[in-house]
Amino acid sequence: MDYDAIVIGCGPAGSVAAMYLAKALGKEKVLVVDKAAFPRDKICGDAQGRKAAAIMKELGIYEEYTKLPGQKIYGITLSSPNGTQIHLDVASRSEPAPGYVHRRMVLDNFLAENAKKAAAFRIFNVTDLIIENNIVKGVIGNENGQREEIRAKIVLAADGANSLVAQKLGLNKNPPEHFIVATRQYYKGVKGMTDRIELHLIKSLIPGYFWIFPLPNGEANVGLGMIVKDMHDRKVNLKEATLREIKENPLFKERFKDATPLEDVKGWNLPVASYRRKSFGNGLLILGDAASLIDPLSGEGLGNAMISARIAAQIATEALQRGDFSEGFLKKYDTLLWEAIGPEIKANYRLQVIGKKFPFMIDRLMVKASKDESFRKKVEKLLPYTGGRKEIGSEEFLTNLAEKKEVEKMLAEAP
Numbered sequence: 218m219d220y221d222a223i224v225i226g227c228g229p230a231g232s233v234a235a236m237y238l239a240k241a242l243g244k245e246k247v248l249v250v251d252k253a254a255f256p257r258d259k260i261c262g263d264a265q266g267r268k269a270a271a272i273m274k275e276l277g278i279y280e281e282y283t284k285l286p287g288q289k290i291y292g293i294t295l296s297s298p299n300g301t302q303i304h305l306d307v308a309s310r311s312e313p314a315p316g317y318v319h320r321r322m323v324l325d326n327f328l329a330e331n332a333k334k335a336a337a338f339r340i341f342n343v344t345d346l347i348i349e350n351n352i353v354k355g356v357i358g359n360e361n362g363q364r365e366e367i368r369a370k371i372v373l374a375a376d377g378a379n380s381l382v383a384q385k386l387g388l389n390k391n392p393p394e395h396f397i398v399a400t401r402q403y404y405k406g407v408k409g410m411t412d413r414i415e416l417h418l419i420k421s422l423i424p425g426y427f428w429i430f431p432l433p434n435g436e437a438n439v440g441l442g443m444i445v446k447d448m449h450d451r452k453v454n455l456k457e458a459t460l461r462e463i464k465e466n467p468l469f470k471e472r473f474k475d476a477t478p479l480e481d482v483k484g485w486n487l488p489v490a491s492y493r494r495k496s497f498g499n500g501l502l503i504l505g506d507a508a509s510l511i512d513p514l515s516g517e518g519l520g521n522a523m524i525s526a527r528i529a530a531q532i533a534t535e536a537l538q539r540g541d542f543s544e545g546f547l548k549k550y551d552t553l554l555w556e557a558i559g560p561e562i563k564a565n566y567r568l569q570v571i572g573k574k575f576p577f578m579i580d581r582l583m584v585k586a587s588k589d590e591s592f593r594k595k596v597e598k599l600l601p602y603t604g605g606r607k608e609i610g611s612e613e614f615l616t617n618l619a620e621k622k623e624v625e626k627m628l629a630e631a632p
């Protein structure tokens with residue numbers, strides 16, 4: 218049977234795209250495939266912010282989402298290279314939580330279950346695309362080792378950071394300064410956990426960071442992420458660095474003393490959006506990590522993956538209505554996507570570069586926020602996972618922390 222749309226990958230990008238597409242086109246017209254059976258794990262920090270919540274609301278699954286086993290998040294704890302630690306609350310406990318930490322085993326299964334209700338689903342490993350006259354016409358792959366071709370008018374590739382589709386089309390080549398690698402290790406019994414996520418900006422990793430995110434039942438998601446170029450330049454072994462921070466860093470060593478790791482340290486890739494990749498072709502749209510849409514400052518990819526899914530479904534539906542699957546028309550997806558996420562990516566990339574070149578600014582920011590309540594309130598609204606952070610790398614904001622001459626130098630060196 219031929220479909221109107223095939224979605225490759227039933228992770229957050231693919232399942233959200235399948236739900237939007239099926240709403241517009243009907244269940245039998247949309248097929249979503251994944252090589253994995255759900256529930257399946259995905260190495261991640263597991264934190265979701267306001268962008269994910271907004272999509273859940275639009276899809277009508279927000280109430281169920283808030284009831285999934287997970288931890289409500291109301292704020293962020295930050296520490297700077299000189300060890301200054303601040304606690305920022307981005308919402309009051311009487312308001313709906315602005316963020317959640319759900320294990321991806323839980324979140325992705327919830328999304329996949331909803332995608333399966335909305336659209337056709339198959340466990341199917343895509344190994345190639347059907348391309349005729351330079352137009353993508355479907356997928357080739359296998360189910361239980363049985364080779365099969367499945368045709369569709371349009372294909373949406375949501376096959377993650379190591380996307381086969383992006384590789385096939387030569388679109389997967391982020392330079393090492395636009396590529397992050399991060400680790401994850403679940404723990405039980407870390408002391409001093411709260412309902413805030415913790416981001417620790419450690420000198421040897423900057424602008425990368427070490428995180429501790431709370432989970433229910435006394436568990437925590439612990440990890441460390443770093444730009445690949447910095448990792449190579451500074452000869453950092455990420456797994457060793459993760460374990461060293463846990464054992465030796467004065468901020469954490471007592472907290473981890475009686476904690477138990479629930480798994481070995483695991484690592485995975487984060488292609489980041491400071492490198493803008495082409496995300497469309499004839500008969501094809503590329504979504505989420507497969508299109509390198511992760512925030513270069515925070516490593517947050519779930520929100521942008523879901524936003525790309527919503528816009529891709531909208532443009533795929535328009536393409537089907539017009540019968541036009543050409544690159545020329547599908548470019549509209551790329552335009553709308555970057556209108557939606559571009560300004561924030563630009564601001565956060567700028568901040569990432571400023572943090573790396575002028576790490577004293579991070580110390581100054583934390584010290585000022587720890588002493589000056591009105592400044593702290595201002596910062597609370599601008600942080601990763603809370604939305605509205607475009608302002609934080611602006612000249613006006615930097616002037617809070619540095620002399621005019623220093624600001625000029627920073628702005629000259631920032632992208």
Ligand SMILES: Cc1cc2nc3c(=O)[nH]c(=O)nc-3n(C[C@H](O)[C@H](O)[C@H](O)COP(=O)(O)OP(=O)(O)OC[C@H]3O[C@@H](n4cnc5c(N)ncnc54)[C@H](O)[C@@H]3O)c2cc1C
Nearest residue numbers: 226228229230252261262263264343377399505506518519
């Ligand atoms: C260590 C780490 C920590 C992170 N922390 C956070 C965080 O706390 N918050 C946040 O927002 N983001 C975080 N991210 C980023 C986030 O994990 C990704 O942005 C997100 O998973 C992107 O979703 P996706 O649907 O595009 O891809 P994925 O979640 O990777 O899903 C891709 C799906 O495609 C399927 N697939 C792949 N190849 C094929 C194939 N050939 N055939 C069929 N199916 C296929 C896979 O099985 C998978 O189900 C982190 C990433 C890492 C590595």
